[in-house]
Amino acid sequence: MSWRLSTSCYLLLREFRDIYVVFELMESDLHQxxxxxxxxxxxxxxxxxxxxxxxxxxxxxANVFHRDLKPKNILANADCKLKICDFGLPCFLTTHQPLYFGLIM
Structure with missing residues (x-):
């Protein structure tokens, strides 16, 4: 997913068992x-x-739900432009999935 309000990934590197992801630089996050x-x-x-x-x-x-949206996952630059980041655990909704709210045990 690429859009001006989500961070852009510039490079993915895999070295043995490690994965490195290079994103565009943003100066701060909304919490700070x-x-x-x-x-x-x-x-x-x-x-x-x-x-x-x-x-x-x-x-x-795009049927994507962030699931961990908080001020620390919203990056900011000097012009007060924001970008949503850390889509580590997104939920992708398909038309065949029912929506559940609350705790499922």
Whole structure:
């Protein structure tokens, strides 16, 4: 999946049992941005929310669900542009799968 609100993977390397993934560089994550900046305005938060909702709309339209979305998995740069990362455990929804909510034992 490639879109401007998800991180781009530039290179995959496999060396014996290790796998290295090279992504584009983003300066920070949303958790650090919010924690370190007392001068964020409501407009900043609106811009963050707008980007996140657009990104989630795109990801969900591709029937992918992140399952670990949190501020540390949302990268940020100096221009306040956000990118969703760490799709380590995504759930891919097919038309033949029922949706379950809650704890399944």
């Amino acid at each position: 941005v919010i924690k370190a900046n007392d001068d964020l305005t409501p407009e900043h938060y609106q811009f963050f929310l707008y980007q996140l909702l657009r990104g989630l709309k795109y990801v969900h339209a």
